[in-house]
């Protein structure tokens with residue numbers, strides 16, 4: 001696993017973002033639009049933004065194949 005420095009809590013008050021336990025996508029609704037999973041967690045920390053998954057080493061390590069926002073840790 002990659003060590004990512006500068007991790008911080010990204011949650012805003014009033015924001016309803018949840019992280020998908022399956023693919024770590026940050027989701028606003030009740031179902032992950034990426035993998036259709038309903039296994040979402042409100043307990044997550046840190047996020048990264050993938051702009052170009054093909055050029056990102058972190059995306060490769062995390063198995064991310066599409067652009068978007070992803071939680072680093074999902075509990």
Ligand SMILES: [Zn+2]
Nearest residue numbers: 020023032035
């Ligand atoms: Zn998902």
